[in-house]
Amino acid sequence: MPNSRAPTRSVFYISDGTGITAETLGQSLLTQFEGLPTRATRMPFVDSVDKAHACVLRINAAHQADQVRPIVFNTLVNVDISQVIHGADALVLDLFQTFIKPLEKELGLKSTHTMGRSHSATKNQQEYTNRIEAINFSLAHDDGQTDKNLAEADVILIGVSRSGKTPTSLYLALTFGLRCANYPLIPEDFERNALPATLAPFRAKLFGLTIEPKRLAEIRNERRPNSKYASIENCRHEVHAAEALMRREGIRWLSSTTKSIEEIATTVMQEIKLERRVF
């Protein structure tokens, strides 16, 4: 709910790279001011003094329009470019320079001041290839499409249809370079009362996702309205059967109901003891 006393603030995320780091921390900080109305702009690839001057013009124009100072989060590595931004009529929070000094002191090293390093492919070609391979693996092994090369999986997610397996698999692959297969638990598994036979050798890699039947019915109804598949009775039956199966087989699981993809992925990595393959 908007905080009625607070005017809308323009927020700028400025970086010499993608600006994703500035945006991630800046958003995290702003979520602490509930109901603050903001208008956010990411300004990536600001890698010259000229581009910085262009940013300052936009920031100052926002100040004029809003009648309150904009807030600027920046991760600029180059001190000259950063200086230009500090000349804007805004609260400028320097997410990078603030910490580089204490780090230099602690490490007894000088920073290289190389721009745009954090999300750059040139850092490590092999690591980048690993990431692409993880994405290909996870796509090929989405929704139990194939049993091939399951031994190469870092983790195999199981759960009923629409419990969050696919987004979690893709996130683990894209962000961490992990090879993530996923298998739906289907009525045949519940009747047989056992895991799919192909998964048995990989018990240590299995992780289950479950979900509250009410939320599952909502999600399924968006795709297939008024179907038996989406009915609350069927969702309740499938979820209970899946949880009973996982409990009996001793498989770790979590409920995805109120969790974000990032939270699910982080918990999976913690439980299966997986380390990221890309940085």
Added chain:
Amino acid sequence: MPNSRAPTRSVFYISDGTGITAETLGQSLLTQFEGLPTRATRMPFVDSVDKAHACVLRINAAHQADQVRPIVFNTLVNVDISQVIHGADALVLDLFQTFIKPLEKELGLKSTHTMGRSHSATKNQQEYTNRIEAINFSLAHDDGQTDKNLAEADVILIGVSRSGKTPTSLYLALTFGLRCANYPLIPEDFERNALPATLAPFRAKLFGLTIEPKRLAEIRNERRPNSKYASIENCRHEVHAAEALMRREGIRWLSSTTKSIEEIATTVMQEIKLERRVF
């Protein structure tokens, strides 16, 4: 290359949430010290004083083992929990508390000190549904699988096979909630010397990816060694034909050769003027 003078440093990323924010900025800072050997550990969901004490034990043990102080990046929101971490034998950099005070002063508001808000699904259910729908859309429209509902796409990537379309599509969907279709440019398109007819109505949404033929041949050879598909001659032919086609049709494009997925996605958003749909 490891810096031979520098001892290996243990690095800890600590958060009451996933720790992704701490890790993103911490890694970005550490890339500025080229060749510094580090051993990184992410400690997520540290949401109690007891868990913080357990972290301190691990940090202090690392100090003993390394004989140099560990570096701790934390985004802890709760001041009591953060205090415990500051008692560790380490350089503790407080990515969150450092900026919350100047923000409170500027905004004239008190922060809510709510933990784990930045990657939490409970923030906004509708936004979360948008994200899942974007993932489903991008998966269904991967590699030109269907022409259905192309009008609903935010962007349509085109390019030769293995130019980076699929990872970029999935990243745009997962991270920004954007509906991203992708279409391969194939020999038939080059012979006809025109875009696929189904794409013609959506020219404003088209964005091209190209890649250096040498790098493309490397990537293709990993999948189909010694094939005509992967040969340098064929790669050179396809890339030149694709670039000629895009130039003639007036389609914006970039070379993915030395770019990360994040850099490609950010450039696409900038060029097509797309705003993120999830936060």
